[in-house]
Amino acid sequence: MGEKLFHFDELSEQAKVTSIKSFSEFYVRCYRSQNMEILSQVPDQSMLWQINQEVYRNKFESVEHAAKDTIIYCSHSYAKLLSELDMKYFANGNSEITWNEWYDRQFVAAPHGV
Template sequence: MGEKLYSFDELNDQAQVTSIKDFSRFYVKCYRGNNMELLSQVSDQSMLWQINEEAYRNKYEALEHAAKDTITYCNHSYKKLLSQLDMKYLANGSSECPWEEWYDKKYQSIPDGI
């Protein structure tokens, strides 16, 4: 049997830091690739606006630098967003699967013609 999985809100503070750090790189890649359709399906868009604004300010920076800056200025927004996404985590904050795999599964589940 595998390890127990947790929702973002069930993680301790250090595990949340780990999950935000991992997710921020994925988020900035999606933002830079104009590939925000699935991430923007959350009910409260306000946190996306804040993260996107910071990602835009860092559009010419390296991915790692941009991701780090979005965490510095948008940590609360990342917490709100990750609370709404349906990813599960290990106790250390690592996501159940890579974010790219999560995205691909979500994308493949969209019915044709939409």
């Protein structure tokens, strides 16, 4: 029998920190490759604007540096975004599948024209 999986909002505070750290690098890579179509499908995009502004401010930094900076200034926005995305997590905050795999699944399932 497999480990129990959780939604982001069900995680402990430490597990949320772990999941945000993991997601932040994926987010920065999506932003920099202009590949935000799937992530921008959330109903409330206000958190995206804040994160995007910080990623842009760090446009000449490494992905790792930019991701760390966005966590400092946008942790609340990441938490809000992760609450809206359909990802399951283990109790420690690690995602069930990689974010790249999640993105690919969402892309295949998206209606034409997104």
